[in-house]
Structures are given as C-alpha cells and as structure tokens.
Amino acid sequence: MREGLAALALVFVPISLLSFGGSNAVIADIEHQTVAVHHWMTGREFADFFALTRAAPGPGSMLTALIGWKVAGLPGAAVATVGYYLPAAVLVYALARLWGRWRGRPWHDAIERGLAPVAAGLLLSAGIAILRASPGGWPIWAAAFAATALLLRWPKLPPTALIAAGGALFGIAAALVQ
Amino acid sequence: MTEAAKSPPTVFALFLAMLRLGCTAFGGSSAGWLYRDIVLKRGWIDNATFLQILSVGQALPGANGVKATVQIGQHLHGGIGAAAALLGLLAGPFAIILVVGAAYRGIGEHPLVQAILDGMAAAAIGLTFDTGLRSAWNGAPGIPALAVTAATVVCIGILRWPMAPVVLVLAPLSVALAWRGRRNA
Numbered sequence: 001m002r003e004g005l006a007a008l009a010l011v012f013v014p015i016s017l018l019s020f021g022g023s024n025a026v027i028a029d030i031e032h033q034t035v036a037v038h039h040w041m042t043g044r045e046f047a048d049f050f051a052l053t054r055a056a057p058g059p060g061s062m063l064t065a066l067i068g069w070k071v072a073g074l075p076g077a078a079v080a081t082v083g084y085y086l087p088a089a090v091l092v093y094a095l096a097r098l099w100g101r102w103r104g105r106p107w108h109d110a111i112e113r114g115l116a117p118v119a120a121g122l123l124l125s126a127g128i129a130i131l132r133a134s135p136g137g138w139p140i141w142a143a144a145f146a147a148t149a150l151l152l153r154w155p156k157l158p159p160t161a162l163i164a165a166g167g168a169l170f171g172i173a174a175a176l177v178q
Numbered sequence: 179m180t181e182a183a184k185s186p187p188t189v190f191a192l193f194l195a196m197l198r199l200g201c202t203a204f205g206g207s208s209a210g211w212l213y214r215d216i217v218l219k220r221g222w223i224d225n226a227t228f229l230q231i232l233s234v235g236q237a238l239p240g241a242n243g244v245k246a247t248v249q250i251g252q253h254l255h256g257g258i259g260a261a262a263a264l265l266g267l268l269a270g271p272f273a274i275i276l277v278v279g280a281a282y283r284g285i286g287e288h289p290l291v292q293a294i295l296d297g298m299a300a301a302a303i304g305l306t307f308d309t310g311l312r313s314a315w316n317g318a319p320g321i322p323a324l325a326v327t328a329a330t331v332v333c334i335g336i337l338r339w340p341m342a343p344v345v346l347v348l349a350p351l352s353v354a355l356a357w358r359g360r361r362n363a
Contacts, residue, residue, distance in 0.1 A: 032341075
C-alpha cells in the first residue's frame, strides 16, 4: 500500500510540473506510466477512465483520482490528486504576480510563444495515446476522426453533448449487432 | 465591470462558490464558467484582473481552471484564499468521480457499457485533437513552430518516449526558436 502511494506521487508530481497546455496535454505520459511502465491497469481500463472523466464535471481532469483509486483505494485517489494538482498550484501561486510584472519583456513573449507548439504536440499525442490504448479497433479511430472533423467545422458544439452522442451512437450500434 | 468591485467575499463564501462551480462546470472551458460566475454574477474580480489572471497562467504548467482558481483565491484572500478556492473547486469533482468509478467497477465489463464508453472516448479524443490542432494553427504559426509540434507528436505520440526528457529538450529549443524569430522579424 505504502509503496503504491509513493509510486503514485513519483508519477504525478513530475507530470504536474510539466503540464504545459493543461490536463489533457499530459495524458499520453499518464497512459504510458500507468499502463506500460507500472501495469496498474489495462489499456481498455485507461480508455474507459478517460471517457468517464471527460463526461464528469470539474475543471481539468479527475483522471488522476480514478487511477489513484484503482491502485490504492481512497488514499491512492487522494495522493494522486494532491500530487497532480498541488505542485502546479503552488508554482502558480508563487510565480503569477512576478510573471505578470514581466509582461511585455521580449524573453517573456518568447517563452509563451515557444511553449505553445510543444503544448499543441502534447495534446495531439494525448489523442493518439488513447486511441492506441483502446482495444476498440477501427470504429473508435473512425469516430474520433469524425468528431474532430465536426468540431473543426462547428467549434461551438457543446463537449458534453458530443460525448453523450458518441456514447449513444456506439450503444445503439452494439445493441443492433447483438 | 469598470466600477469598483463589490465587497470581497469571506473565505468560506469563496470556498462555497468554487465548490458549486466545480460540481456544475461540465465540458472543459472552466475559464468561461469562472468568468460568468466570479466576474459577471458575483463581481468579486473585475474584468481586467480576470484577463490578466488568464494570460499569466498560459506559460505555467497546470490545468487552466486550476491556475485561474488559485489566482482568484490569491487575489481575494492571499494564501488562505488560494487554498480554499482550490479545495472548493476540486472537492466536488473528486467525490463525484469516485462514485462514477465505483459504478464502473460494478458494470464496466458489460458489453453494452463497454460500447457506450468506447463512443464516449472517441468523442472525447475528438475534443482533444480539435484543441491540439487549433493551438497548433493559432498559437504560433510558422515552420519552426510546426516542426516543434510535429517533433513532439513523433517522440511522445508515436515513439512513446517518456514526456519529461522530451519536453525538457524541446521546450527550451522551441523558446530559442521563438526568440530568434522575434529578433529576425
């Protein structure tokens, strides 16, 4: 139990400090660590956890809480959540005012513009990682690309409605096939 | 909201407001939820301060809603405010996701449930791709930036290298490219 908690903290604290681009940008690494490195869950479970956390309320992602819970119950959920949210929160608390004061300096601008393409690459990697983790096969790939195309065409589509529609579509298809 | 902000809330009121927001903010864009509630409805933070809070968060790690929440709490009540706001924001979703997880443990193996979860995952992956593509196009256009994005995708998405070393190499490189691009412009 104690080993599990320590391992959770060791996984999530570094991820917290590298989460440029927000919660979704670090999902590829979370998947890699939890499925391939630590064998805490199967790819199927990871993809399911991802779907559940994206449909549930809350800022960012409670994916970390579910992973911690799976590894070590309630203490695991608490350690993973604190490990994931607290370091970045402390950093923001310490640096926010200083950073605002530096606004307009050339290097300040270069850092913001330099981090953006890395964050974009991390987000795209996150989508790829979940597609590879999921055993759902080509229907998931096709539906994911269709959803992407819909969103690029109609950016105002409400995320929750899209996720509900995806679930309904696959549920109906499965019921018809059976 | 150009007039002086209304009287600041107590720490407990701040906690309750964030608790409510955390439980009701579905579907990403927590910045929008925070803006409507904290700025427009309650008037605790003025417009200019909120925009500054959002822009400051861009270059720091962390979930956007969490970064904004910490700064809102900090602005209103210092360290205690930041802690109360963050705790309020996360407590509700934390409890809810554990209930969802327990339900999943009971019925997650059912084929119909698995099919539904597959469809939900596909839509959520689409949301992630959409955000990634938009930030690649809107964030910092140009060949060097696109090359950095592509390199990140190859290293992490395709080769599945660990994120820390890749980001620790590519991020400084990308900042250096942005710096050079600026001087040449």
